Structures are given as structure tokens and as C-alpha cells.
Amino acid sequence: xxxxxxxHKFSSCDGCQLAFLNMGEDLLSLFEQVxxxxxxxxxxxxxxxxxxxxxxxGSLSTPDDIQRIERIRDNSKYIIAIGACATAGxxxxxxxxxxxxxxxxxxxxTPDHISVLDQVMPVAEHIKVDFEIHGCPVNTRxxxxxxxSLLNGVTPVNEQDKLCLECKRQHHVCxxxxxxxxxxxxxxxxxxxxxxxxxGRDCYGCYGSAENININSLRDQFxxxxxxxxxxxxxxxxxxxxxxxxxxxxxxxxxxxx
Amino acid sequence: xxxQRDIHIHVPVLARVEGEGALNLTIQNNEIETLHxxxxxxxxxxxxxxEGREYHEVPDMVARICxxxxxxxxxxxxxxxxxxxxxxxxxxxxxxxRVFYCGEWIQSHALHIxxxxxxxxxxxxxxxxxxxxxxxxxxxGLRLQALGNELICLFGARSVHPVGAxxxxxxHAPDQARVDDLITRLEQALPDAEALVTWSAALDLxxxxxxxxxxxxxHESEYPMMRGRLASDQGLDIAIEDYEQHFTEYQVPHSTALxxxxxxxxxxxxxxxxxxxxxxxxxxxTLAIVQKxxxxxxxxxxxxxxxxxxxxxxxxxxxxxxxxxxxxxPDTACSEVTPRAGTGYGCxxxxxxxxxxxxxxxxxxxxxxARIVPPTSQNQARIEQDIAASxxxxxxxxxxxxxxxxxxxxxxxxxxxISCATHFLKLKIERR
Numbered sequence: 001x002x003x004x005x006x007x008h009k010f011s012s013c014d015g016c017q018l019a020f021l022n023m024g025e026d027l028l029s030l031f032e033q034v035x036x037x038x039x040x041x042x043x044x045x046x047x048x049x050x051x052x053x054x055x056x057x058g059s060l061s062t063p064d065d066i067q068r069i070e071r072i073r074d075n076s077k078y079i080i081a082i083g084a085c086a087t088a089g090x091x092x093x094x095x096x097x098x099x100x101x102x103x104x105x106x107x108x109x110t111p112d113h114i115s116v117l118d119q120v121m122p123v124a125e126h127i128k129v130d131f132e133i134h135g136c137p138v139n140t141r142x143x144x145x146x147x148x149s150l151l152n153g154v155t156p157v158n159e160q161d162k163l164c165l166e167c168k169r170q171h172h173v174c175x176x177x178x179x180x181x182x183x184x185x186x187x188x189x190x191x192x193x194x195x196x197x198x199x200g201r202d203c204y205g206c207y208g209s210a211e212n213i214n215i216n217s218l219r220d221q222f223x224x225x226x227x228x229x230x231x232x233x234x235x236x237x238x239x240x241x242x243x244x245x246x247x248x249x250x251x252x253x254x255x256x257x258x
Numbered sequence: 259x260x261x262q263r264d265i266h267i268h269v270p271v272l273a274r275v276e277g278e279g280a281l282n283l284t285i286q287n288n289e290i291e292t293l294h295x296x297x298x299x300x301x302x303x304x305x306x307x308x309e310g311r312e313y314h315e316v317p318d319m320v321a322r323i324c325x326x327x328x329x330x331x332x333x334x335x336x337x338x339x340x341x342x343x344x345x346x347x348x349x350x351x352x353x354x355x356r357v358f359y360c361g362e363w364i365q366s367h368a369l370h371i372x373x374x375x376x377x378x379x380x381x382x383x384x385x386x387x388x389x390x391x392x393x394x395x396x397x398x399g400l401r402l403q404a405l406g407n408e409l410i411c412l413f414g415a416r417s418v419h420p421v422g423a424x425x426x427x428x429x430h431a432p433d434q435a436r437v438d439d440l441i442t443r444l445e446q447a448l449p450d451a452e453a454l455v456t457w458s459a460a461l462d463l464x465x466x467x468x469x470x471x472x473x474x475x476x477h478e479s480e481y482p483m484m485r486g487r488l489a490s491d492q493g494l495d496i497a498i499e500d501y502e503q504h505f506t507e508y509q510v511p512h513s514t515a516l517x518x519x520x521x522x523x524x525x526x527x528x529x530x531x532x533x534x535x536x537x538x539x540x541x542x543x544t545l546a547i548v549q550k551x552x553x554x555x556x557x558x559x560x561x562x563x564x565x566x567x568x569x570x571x572x573x574x575x576x577x578x579x580x581x582x583x584x585x586x587x588p589d590t591a592c593s594e595v596t597p598r599a600g601t602g603y604g605c606x607x608x609x610x611x612x613x614x615x616x617x618x619x620x621x622x623x624x625x626x627x628a629r630i631v632p633p634t635s636q637n638q639a640r641i642e643q644d645i646a647a648s649x650x651x652x653x654x655x656x657x658x659x660x661x662x663x664x665x666x667x668x669x670x671x672x673x674x675x676i677s678c679a680t681h682f683l684k685l686k687i688e689r690r
Contacts, residue, residue, distance in 0.1 A: 195421050196415075
């Protein structure tokens with residue numbers, strides 16, 4: 001029997017689901033090899049049926065999200081969180097660390113229509129997640145590599161090397177050494193294909209933290225490169241702000257802005 | 259004799275749309291009692307998150323509003339910020355940004371036509387199901403989608419949240435060899451694009467004539483994409499800076515995305531509105547193909563949106579070829595940026611319609627405030643109006659399942675991008 005797959009969306013930009021929808025003609029082969037039970041954007045809607053693998057995009061940010069992710073956990077043998085929103089909160093998790101007063105006193109025209117949790121959460125903060133694919137956005141190669149491993153009964157490889165290593169292998173000139181750009185490569189997880197240094201810009205950390213990183217050392221290097229504390233904070237706290245490995249770097253509070 | 263009946267249609271999860279939406283519809287005694295396109299995707303509050311960020315962070319941040327149309331967000335943002343800084347980009351940058359944007363129209367429209375919309379008109383639940391009966395048509399669509407993505411990658415290295423664009427231009431210029439290769443591939447795709455226009459026009463689309471107001475950018479010499487004035491077919495002709503004087507956003511209880519109105523009324527943005535206002539600006543080759551379909555623009559049939567998308571794919575391929583053929587490697591891919599304080603506006607035609615940005619910065623180029631009006635929030639009121647009219651036209655006495663499918667088809671026809679739409683609930687900050 002073909003394995004049953006589901007793709008679920010929570011608070012996100014949809015970009016990680018596009019790793020499926022942008023597969024080109026391979027999308028048709030995928031639908032031949034697996035039984036897609038739920039993938040609203042592609043057509044099938046069935047949240048209640050049990051599946052072998054659920055891919056979850058997006059962060060949890062409403063009370064309804066909490067109930068829905070619990071149902072998904074109950075119905076799934078294996079859950080894969082895909083993308084920065086699901087693994088590290090995504091850009092919207094910045095509201096977790098924003099000036100709390102601002103957020104408390106922020107009111108909608110009619111706030112009672114809006115129900116949101118105090119904190120935007122990565123999926124693993126509320127349920128057990130079996131595997132995480134990092135990136136903002138994840139790409140098709142990552143998705144198919146993991147899926148292929150699972151379909152063959154193999155534990156997928158967790159790509160957690162630093163971007164720097166891959167960048168060297170591709171023979172790019174280091175943008176930090178040669179041009180003094182505040183590159184996040186030394187602490188950022190590889191798997192994107194080293195896109196930013198390849199176009200001559202510094203990595204901005206959209207794939208989240210690599211293994212065994214030295215945050216403080218890079219922070220000091222950024223200070224040496226004339227970044228002010230607020231700029232250093234923004235380097236680490238953007239697309240993966242709920243990534244625990246990036247936590248030691250706190251943003252400066254509003255009164256220290258200038 | 260009409261049987262008296264109460265119908266409650268609730269579609270909890272809309273399939274084949276981007277994002278989380280639902281539909282609530284109540285019909286009582288053959289009258290529509292309530293009709294809500296319910297958008298429940300939580301707001302991500304992007305405008306607020308941008309405050310205090312540096313100008314150069316904005317293109318990468320706003321891209322995250324939408325995975326399907328990140329180029330549109332990046333281009334509206336860079337246009338607005340360049341206006342703040344009084345920066346005139348080079349003609350190379352302007353031409354290549356238009357190519358970059360063509361890539362997004364091609365991929366987004368191809369995705370919508372084949373994966374989201376066409377199954378409705380051919381009686382399938384999904385594109386993979388449809389591919390069992392129409393394999394060549396679906397594969398043609400996937401090829402065009404891939405081509406659009408490659409065009410984005412030429413400048414942006416990846417098609418979702420591309421990394422190549424910046425205030426002032428691009429981080430790098432593509433190699434001439436890659437440009438030449440892509441020109442060849444684009445030329446080879448023209449027969450696919452032509453066949454797509456013909457095929458989409460031959461679909462069994464409902465004939466559903468309605469009155470609505472079309473709004474898009476309009477430019478004296480080109481099919482609108484990244485510059486021009488805001489125009490409608492009901493007399494609107496304003497600079498993009500005057501948007502707020504004519505358009506109003508308002509909150510409704512059933513949607514986490516703001517609705518919008520023009521002089522108090524719903525209006526349409528998107529490919530059909532663009533075609534209805536600007537088809538005369540299309541190249542002769544494209545117009546000749548449209549002519550052969552027998553469909554005439556302007557059209558009052560909303561279901562001609564799918565044809566408009568196909569036509570825009572053909573146009574975008576021709577336009578990309580034209581601009582890339584005159585490509586030469588520039589001295590620099592990016593103009594120097596000198597930040598200053600001020601307010602700037604950017605308005606471009608995202609695949610789904612007009613996307614308006616406004617930024618206020620301080621003298622260092624840090625963002626003081628941002629306002630972003632995405633196309634789907636603008637279309638919401640029009641979508642609800644359309645569902646009501648379309649169901650009336652189709653006949654409210656039809657079986658419930660037929661009504662439900664018709665309503666869903668209407669919604670999908672707009673290619674709503676709910677993730678985009680919900681990130682902008684206005685926050686009023688009251689400081690004590």
C-alpha cells in the first residue's frame with residue numbers, strides 16, 4: 001500500500017509548501033508514489049484521516065492552531081516540521097520579543113475579532129516533532145531527500161553543517177574577509193546551496209543555526225566590523241528568532257536605538 | 259412552484275487556494291441571508307515588525323509576506339524606498355527588474371491556472387487527478403511554471419524569497435551566457451504559451467456577466483507592471499501617492515484581512531482588471547492570439563480571469579525575451595544609496611493585482627512606519643459581491659452541492675492569496 005502523506009499549513013507565507021508545488025513534473029511522480037490525503041492548496045482536504053507522514057508548515061499562533069496541531073499529532077505516525085516558521089517561529093515570532101507594552105497596548109479597530117496566543121510558537125514547542133527541515137524557505141531538494149529516505153526506511157540525514165564549509169567547497173571569495181560584510185555564514189545551517197555569497201552578499205541566516213556554533217565570537221566580529229548593538233541583534237533575530245541557539249543575542253531595547 | 263428550503267453551506271477549509279480561508283453561506287427562502295468569505299489565518303503584523311529596521315533589511319523581510327509573489331513585495335518596497343531617497347535607478351536595473359517580475363507572473367499564473375483553477379472547469383479535485391486524463395496539458399503548465407521560476411532565479415538565485423534584489427538594483431548581474439540560454443528557453447516556450455491561451459479560452463467557463471469596477475496601474479507606453487498611475491474604468495486617474503485619498507480599508511468581523519473600497523464601493527484588481535484596462539498595450543503577436551479565441555477584452559465575465567492569466571503569461575514571455583535580447587553586462591548592478599528622511603510610495607502589479615506600499619524613514623534610512631495594501635484584501639469585498647451575483651445568476655434553487663462548488667469556483671477564480679492578505683490588520687498603538 002502506498003504511504004499516506006499530509007501537508008498542513010499554519011501561520012506562514014506558503015513558501016515552504018511551494019517546495020512541493022514547484023517540483024515541476026516531479027510533482028506528478030510524487031502523487032503516483034504516495035497517497036496524498038490532505039494538502040489543501042493542492043486539492044485534497046481531509047484533516048481527520050490517519051497518515052504515515054505529516055509535513056507541517058507555519059508557526060502556532062492562535063488557540064485554534066493548538067487544537068489542530070494536537071489532532072494532527074494524533075493522526076500522524078511521523079511529523080516533519082518544514083521551514084523557519086515551523087522550526088523557529090519565523091519572522092512573525094519577532095512579536096515575542098518586541099517591547100511588551102507596545103503589544104499589550106496595541107489594539108485593533110475591534111480587537112475582539114482577533115484571537116491570538118501571547119507567543120508565536122515553533123511546532124516542537126507544543127507537540128513532539130519527529131524531524132525538522134530548516135530554511136526560509138526550504139527547497140525541493142531538502143524535501144525530496146528526506147522523503148526518499150523515509151520511503152526507503154532510512155533515517156533522514158540532518159543537514160547541520162555551517163554555511164561557511166559549503167561556501168569554501170564552492171570556492172566563493174569570503175565576503176566577510178574580503179569586503180567586511182557581516183556574514184552569518186559561520187553560524188548558519190547549510191542546505192540552501194550558498195545563494196547569498198554566490199551573488200556577492202552576506203548570508204542573512206535564513207536557514208537558522210548550525211551545530212556547535214560560537215555566537216559570541218561572531219557577535220564580537222560584527223562589533224569589530226562597526227555594527228552597533230541594535231544591528232548585531234537584528235542580524236540574529238530575524239527569520240529564526242525563536243531558535244534557542246540564537247537566543248543569547250538579545251535586541252537592544254527601544255531607548256538605546258540611536 | 260419553488261420549494262421552500264433553508265440551505266447552510268459551510269466550507270471549513272477552502273481547497274486549492276493559498277492560505278487558510280473558509281466560506282459561510284446561508285440561503286433562506288431563496289434569498290441569500292449571509293455570505294462570508296471567512297479568512298481566519300492569523301495576522302502576522304508585518305508592518306509593525308518593519309518598524310525600527312534598516313532600509314536594506316526591508317526587501318528580504320517583506321518577501322516573507324508571500325511565498326508565491328515575493329518579487330512583487332520586493333519591487334513595491336524598493337520602488338518606495340528609492341522614492342524616499344530620491345534615487346533614480348539605471349535603465350539596466352529598470353529593464354531587468356521588469357524581467358524579474360515577468361518571471362513571477364509566469365510562475366504564479368501557471369501555478370494558478372493548472373494546479374488551482376482548471377480542475378474546477380474540467381471536473382477534478384486536483385491537478386494530479388486531472389493529469390491522469392489531461393497529462394499533456396498539466397505537464398505544459400508545470401513546464402511554464404518552472405520556466406517562470408528559472409527567470410526569477412536568474413536574478414534572485416531562488417524563486418521563493420529570492421536573494422538578488424536590493425534597494426538601488428541587484429546584488430549582481432547575471433552572466434551573459436545564462437541570459438542567452440534563457441532567451442533560447444523562453445523562445446522555445448512560446449508555442450506552449452500560445453497553446454495555453456487557446457486552451458484556456460476553450461474551457462467550459464460559465465457565462466456570468468457582472469458589473470464591476472476595474473482598477474490597475476496604467477502607463478502611457480507599456481503594459482503595466484512597475485510604474486504608472488492608478489486608473490479605473492470609472493474615471494479614476496491618480497498618482498500612486500494619492501491612493502489613501504480614494505481608497506479606504508476597513509475591518510469586518512469574519513476576516514483577519516482588512517476589506518477595501520474605492521469611493522465606498524468594492525472593486526477588482528488582478529489580471530482581468532489589467533486586461534480590461536490595458537489590453538491595447540499588448541504586443542501584436544499576443545493580441546492576434548487573443549483575437550483568434552473569440553474572447554474580447556474588456557470582458558464583464560469574471561471567469562475570463564483564467565484567460566487573462568494565460569494571455570499575461572504569453573505577454574510576459576515575449577516581454578522577457580525583448581528585454582533580455584538588449585541585455586549587456588552593466589558597469590554596476592546597483593546604484594549607490596544615500597539614505598535620507600522622508601516618505602515614499604511604491605505600487606506594482608503583483609500577479610494577483612495592485613500591491614501598494616508606503617514607508618516613512620528617518621535620516622539614516624531606518625523604517626519609522628510602513629503601510630502595505632495587498633491585492634487579495636482589496637478583492638475580498640468584490641469576491642463576496644461576485645459569489646452572491648454568481649449564485650443568483652446560476653439559480654439559488656440548484657442542489658446544495660452545485661451551489662457550494664459554484665461558490666468555491668468563484669473564490670478560486672480570484673486566485674486569493676490569503677497569507678498575503680492577513681498580514682496587515684491595522685494596529686492602532688495607543689500610548690498612555
